[in-house]
Amino acid sequence: QKEVEQNSGPLSVPEGAIASLNCTYSDRGSQSFFWYRQYSGKSPELIMSIYSNGDKEDGRFTAQLNKASQYVSLLIRDSQPSDSATYLCAVNLYRDDKIIFGKGTRLHILP
Amino acid sequence: EAQVTQNPRYLITVTGKKLTVTCSQNMNHEYMSWYRQDPGLGLRQIYYSMNVEVTDKGDVPEGYKVSRKEKRNFPLILESPSPNQTSLYFCATRGLYGYTFGSGTRLTVV
Numbered sequence: 101q102k103e104v105e106q107n108s109g110p111l112s113v114p115e116g117a118i119a120s121l122n123c124t125y126s127d128r129g130s131q132s133f134f135w136y137r138q139y140s141g142k143s144p145e146l147i148m149s150i151y152s153n154g155d156k157e158d159g160r161f162t163a164q165l166n167k168a169s170q171y172v173s174l175l176i177r178d179s180q181p182s183d184s185a186t187y188l189c190a191v192n193l194y195r196d197d198k199i200i201f202g203k204g205t206r207l208h209i210l211p
Numbered sequence: 212e213a214q215v216t217q218n219p220r221y222l223i224t225v226t227g228k229k230l231t232v233t234c235s236q237n238m239n240h241e242y243m244s245w246y247r248q249d250p251g252l253g254l255r256q257i258y259y260s261m262n263v264e265v266t267d268k269g270d271v272p273e274g275y276k277v278s279r280k281e282k283r284n285f286p287l288i289l290e291s292p293s294p295n296q297t298s299l300y301f302c303a304t305r306g307l308y309g310y311t312f313g314s315g316t317r318l319t320v321v
């Protein structure tokens with residue numbers, strides 16, 4: 101099993117709808133989880149971090165963490181064309197304190 | 212403003228010609244890292260440094276060297292570049308809230 105897995109997409113979502121991005125991880129002891137947004141040819145930028153089970157909201161973004169099921173998700177409400185990007189899930193592995201990135205999910209918001 | 216500065220942004224070079232990509236940060240972070248990103252392969256760590264004079268291999272270190280003589284700088288050195296090192300490279304620092312990335316260097320080796 102890969103350490104951090106994401107569906108590569110593309111995920112197409114109509115403008116104004118909710119985009120749901122998912123990520124699973126293998127290290128059960130992991131404590132820190134991050135979502136990065138990356139536009140084509142640009143560097144990843146941190147948009148959300150989450151450390152506790154449950155939901156964390158920041159504007160139109162909500163990160164959800166379920167440690168028992170080893171998944172973390174990102175919801176984007178009221179999706180805008182400017183949200184079209186690749187979203188990288190990153191997990192701070194407990195066993196060696198490394199941050200491992202998933203390969204990313206391409207999101208396409210349809211105008 | 213907190214920054215990670217990489218140079219150059221774009222570089223085309225020939226096989227075997229030594230090159231250095233510079234990385235500098237102003238956040239006083241101890242941990243710095245180099246990644247390469249290739250289509251379908253995601254971000255792969257090349258080398259990382261946990262502090263001055265402390266460096267270690269990541270997942271794909273072959274063909275690369277690094278040094279960390281001072282806290283703010285972490286250059287990536289390709290002693291003899293080959294076409295399979297054509298890629299998008301990112302320097303990053305790690306703070307309390309995850310990574311901050313530089314703007315990237317697109318390297319083409321012909």
